[in-house]
Amino acid sequence: MSRLLEVTGLHAGYGAGEVLHGLDFAVEAGGVTALLGANGAGKTTTLRAICGMLQRRGEIRFEGARIDAFATEDIARRGIAHVPDGRGTFTDLTVEENLRLGAYVRRDAAVAGDVAHMLDLFPVLRERLRQQAGTLSGGEQQMLAIARALLLRPKLLLLDEPSFGLAPLVVQQMFGVLARIRAESRIGILLVEQNAALAIDFADQACILESGRIALAGVAASIGADEQVRRVYLGY
Amino acid sequence: MNGFLHQVFSGLATGGVYASLALSLVMVYRATHLLNFAQGEMATFSTYIALTLTQAHVPYWIAFAITVLLSFALGIALERLLLRRMTHHTALAAVGVTIGLLLIFNALSGWLFGYTVKEFPSPFEGGGNGAVLGGLMSAHELGMVGVTLAVLAVVYAFFRFTPLGLAMRAAAGNPESSRLVGIRVGWMLALGWGLAAALGAVGGIMVAPVVFLDPNMMSGVLLYAFAGALLGGVDNPAGAVVGGFAVGVIENLGGAYVVGTDLKLTMALVIIVAVLVLRPAGLFGRVVVARV
Amino acid sequence: MTARRILALLLAVAVLVAPAFLTSGYVLFQLTSTAIYAIAILGLDIVTGYTGQVSLGHGAFYAIGAYATAILMANFDWPFWATLPVAGGASALVGFLIGFPALRLSGPYLALVTLALATAVPQILRAKALEAWTGGVQGIVVTPPSAPSFLPLSQDQYLYLCTIVVAFVLYLLADNMLRGRQRRAMIAIRDHALAAEAAGIDIARVKTRAFAVSAFFTGIAGALSAIVVQFVAPDSFSVTLSIALFVGLVVGGAASLPGTVIGALFVQFIPNIAEAANKSAPGVVYGALLVASLYLMPSGGAGALRHLLHRIRSHRPPTTETAKQGATIHVE
Numbered sequence: 001m002s003r004l005l006e007v008t009g010l011h012a013g014y015g016a017g018e019v020l021h022g023l024d025f026a027v028e029a030g031g032v033t034a035l036l037g038a039n040g041a042g043k044t045t046t047l048r049a050i051c052g053m054l055q056r057r058g059e060i061r062f063e064g065a066r067i068d069a070f071a072t073e074d075i076a077r078r079g080i081a082h083v084p085d086g087r088g089t090f091t092d093l094t095v096e097e098n099l100r101l102g103a104y105v106r107r108d109a110a111v112a113g114d115v116a117h118m119l120d121l122f123p124v125l126r127e128r129l130r131q132q133a134g135t136l137s138g139g140e141q142q143m144l145a146i147a148r149a150l151l152l153r154p155k156l157l158l159l160d161e162p163s164f165g166l167a168p169l170v171v172q173q174m175f176g177v178l179a180r181i182r183a184e185s186r187i188g189i190l191l192v193e194q195n196a197a198l199a200i201d202f203a204d205q206a207c208i209l210e211s212g213r214i215a216l217a218g219v220a221a222s223i224g225a226d227e228q229v230r231r232v233y234l235g236y
Numbered sequence: 237m238n239g240f241l242h243q244v245f246s247g248l249a250t251g252g253v254y255a256s257l258a259l260s261l262v263m264v265y266r267a268t269h270l271l272n273f274a275q276g277e278m279a280t281f282s283t284y285i286a287l288t289l290t291q292a293h294v295p296y297w298i299a300f301a302i303t304v305l306l307s308f309a310l311g312i313a314l315e316r317l318l319l320r321r322m323t324h325h326t327a328l329a330a331v332g333v334t335i336g337l338l339l340i341f342n343a344l345s346g347w348l349f350g351y352t353v354k355e356f357p358s359p360f361e362g363g364g365n366g367a368v369l370g371g372l373m374s375a376h377e378l379g380m381v382g383v384t385l386a387v388l389a390v391v392y393a394f395f396r397f398t399p400l401g402l403a404m405r406a407a408a409g410n411p412e413s414s415r416l417v418g419i420r421v422g423w424m425l426a427l428g429w430g431l432a433a434a435l436g437a438v439g440g441i442m443v444a445p446v447v448f449l450d451p452n453m454m455s456g457v458l459l460y461a462f463a464g465a466l467l468g469g470v471d472n473p474a475g476a477v478v479g480g481f482a483v484g485v486i487e488n489l490g491g492a493y494v495v496g497t498d499l500k501l502t503m504a505l506v507i508i509v510a511v512l513v514l515r516p517a518g519l520f521g522r523v524v525v526a527r528v
Numbered sequence: 529m530t531a532r533r534i535l536a537l538l539l540a541v542a543v544l545v546a547p548a549f550l551t552s553g554y555v556l557f558q559l560t561s562t563a564i565y566a567i568a569i570l571g572l573d574i575v576t577g578y579t580g581q582v583s584l585g586h587g588a589f590y591a592i593g594a595y596a597t598a599i600l601m602a603n604f605d606w607p608f609w610a611t612l613p614v615a616g617g618a619s620a621l622v623g624f625l626i627g628f629p630a631l632r633l634s635g636p637y638l639a640l641v642t643l644a645l646a647t648a649v650p651q652i653l654r655a656k657a658l659e660a661w662t663g664g665v666q667g668i669v670v671t672p673p674s675a676p677s678f679l680p681l682s683q684d685q686y687l688y689l690c691t692i693v694v695a696f697v698l699y700l701l702a703d704n705m706l707r708g709r710q711r712r713a714m715i716a717i718r719d720h721a722l723a724a725e726a727a728g729i730d731i732a733r734v735k736t737r738a739f740a741v742s743a744f745f746t747g748i749a750g751a752l753s754a755i756v757v758q759f760v761a762p763d764s765f766s767v768t769l770s771i772a773l774f775v776g777l778v779v780g781g782a783a784s785l786p787g788t789v790i791g792a793l794f795v796q797f798i799p800n801i802a803e804a805a806n807k808s809a810p811g812v813v814y815g816a817l818l819v820a821s822l823y824l825m826p827s828g829g830a831g832a833l834r835h836l837l838h839r840i841r842s843h844r845p846p847t848t849e850t851a852k853q854g855a856t857i858h859v860e
Binding site: 270271273318321322326327328329330331332333335336337338339340341342343344346347351455456459462463466498499500501502504505508509512513516 | 576577580581582584629632633634635636637638639640641643644645647648651652654655656718719767771774775778782806807808809810811812814815816818819821822823826
């Protein structure tokens with residue numbers, strides 16, 4: 001069984017400077033891998049590199065096939081949905097239009113059903129369907145971003161700091177929904193989080209990034225149980 | 237009073253042409269952040285193609301359709317072949333490229349079709365000037381308004397209600413997120429250029445019977461279209477349409493009662509400067525924090 | 529001043545003066561015209577090439593200078609040299625006034641406004657209200673100054689030499705102005721405005737002054753054209769002129785003094801050559817070369833020449849450092 005996402009020797013950067021210096025990690029089908037580390041360690045850069053949003057070299061295999069030379073839109077079409085940091089909401093368009101765009105590349109008949117399901121998972125969106133997406137609160141936009149990503153029916157979901165700037169209660173709700181989604185489908189998740197405790201709780205595997213390199217990797221629970229690791233790398 | 241109303245309605249008729257071209261300019265601007273100085277010359281070139289077709293005895297509306305389609309293709313080709321390679325702009329390059337296109341299209345029109353002023357047929361002939369609406373408009377002017385409104389309605393419906401239109405709006409507003417949902421942003425930009433060129437062609441075909449066709453037909457029209465686009469808000473399609481009609485009326489009233497026909501183009505300058513200095517976002521546009 | 533520099537200067541002077549005695553008639557007139565274009569394009573270069581404010585309306589300043597000289601000479605009997613400060617000053621003033629609203633306009637918008645201005649200029653010049661001054665559609669006929677009696681020069685030769693002298697002075701002025709801190713400030717504003725501001729450069733001051741100086745230069749060029757062409761009329765100052773100056777700037781090479789000369793030669797001679805082939809050819813050639821320059825030769829002819837000289841001098845391709853110095857406008 002090949003892994004869903006396999007990254008080998010990933011180097012990436014913006015312009016002249018290299019930010020990632022050779023990463024190796026993987027995400028299993030149906031599994032959750034957390035990417036942890038301090039600010040500036042390169043977590044967001046990693047997600048962007050996987051999606052072809054910046055210069056990269058190295059091997060990135062998705063379902064066994066290499067995607068490291070692909071353009072962002074083609075990577076999306078292969079079934080990788082990316083919820084970027086900052087949400088990436090289409091602020092001028094309505095909530096409904098944002099959702100429709102999530103399913104833009106799909107031609108199958110299940111789209112309407114999926115949208116209805118998303119509105120069940122995120123009831124707050126149902127109330128705001130005709131509203132301009134830019135007027136939603138941070139938490140609501142986060143929900144919208146996740147719903148939009150899921151409407152792609154992706155096999156791999158990339159989540160960039162979903163808890164950022166959100167109240168603890170909202171974060172709790174959101175992770176509850178994520179857990180439910182995970183139970184319902186065999187979706188693989190690559191989760192970038194600064195809130196390490198939250199991520200470790202949710203994930204199977206964890207990788208700790210430090211200055212563009214993986215300092216430590218392993219089973220999430222073990223890392224979470226190791227007090228020294230937690231204190232040195234994760235700050236709690 | 238009759239004279240005044242006549243000027244207003246006449247202004248609405250030419251305003252329709254300005255509105256079409258203004259919408260073209262706005263579409264290109266929203267997609268690629270370029271002010272396409274060549275939009276007018278491209279429209280003139282398209283109009284010449286239409287003339288050639290009608291002179292070859294192709295029925296008017298078929299020639300119209302063919303020309304619009306060819307212009308659409310031309311717009312796409314320009315974006316894909318030329319403009320996509322210029323992914324980063326200095327102000328000089330951004331202006332220079334479309335000025336270059338302006339020069340090339342203007343010269344091409346002259347070269348392929350000659351410099352003599354030509355008549356362009358209208359499908360709306362119905363008994364000379366002042367034939368309809370109690371003498372307020374000529375049949376062609378009424379037709380102009382009708383066609384313009386119909387075309388604008390179709391464009392509006394396209395953007396509002398179709399998935400492709402939605403994708404184009406998304407690509408213009410947030411290209412990065414658009415890629416993340418699988419939209420081929422490059423092609424959306426090309427489509428924007430194609431639609432703009434098609435709209436320009438419609439405008440040119442509509443205005444040619446009134447001002448007669450020569451390679452420089454659109455140079456004044458372009459300025460009025462820019463004035464209309466700026467007045468309405470250069471990132472606002474609906475605003476551009478309103479702005480275009482408004483400029484048409486202002487031009488006529490101003491020319492008749494204020495400055496005389498000799499200084500009409502100067503009015504376009506005044507409008508442009510006034511908008512940019514007093515309210516850069518235009519009447520309906522969004523005020524964007526200016527980056528120095 | 530080293531001996532080598534003096535020799536180079538003398539050589540330059542000789543080369544510049546020679547045509548007066550080696551050519552005559554139409555060719556001499558064309559060379560005079562080229563020198564005038566060079567000054568005009570130099571003006572445009574200051575505001576667009578160096579400071580990054582795209583102007584498609586410099587024909588307006590040219591027209592102001594031309595009409596100022598024409599009116600003063602024809603209607604008030606002023607001697608030519610006395611009109612120069614007025615012509616330059618009037619243009620500079622208008623340039624300064626335009627410079628202020630221009631501050632609020634980013635690239636393409638400024639280009640649009642200046643284009644609209646350029647389109648309006650012939651209309652304004654034709655206006656009935658100003659006819660008493662401008663001569664309306666008819667324009668004004670200008671009697672050029674003749675050579676003083678102690679100089680055995682024909683009219684053409686005298687006009688050419690006057691133009692060269694003025695050009696020489698202006699280029700020296702420009703060269704002096706466009707170096708060191710001033711130059712870096714302008715280019716910083718052009719390329720990295722935010723960084724420039726953070727570095728403490730007074731952007732507003734530099735930009736408005738650049739506009740004024742730029743207009744001054746182009747206005748002087750216009751004044752010279754009044755006596756060389758010996759006639760000013762609204763149609764001589766249409767949009768075509770402004771666009772020609774712009775094309776000359778880009779093709780010659782922005783932010784480069786030699787570039788302005790290359791651009792002037794281009795503007796003067798290419799249309800004539802092209803027109804011989806086909807009436808429409810000038811437009812196509814202008815447009816095609818403009819676009820080609822932007823894509824293939826971002827530093828214009830001057831940049832290409834510089835590149836070539838480097839290669840000849842060093843027998844190897846220039847390092848990235850020198851290439852960076854040479855390249856001026858980047859289509860990044």
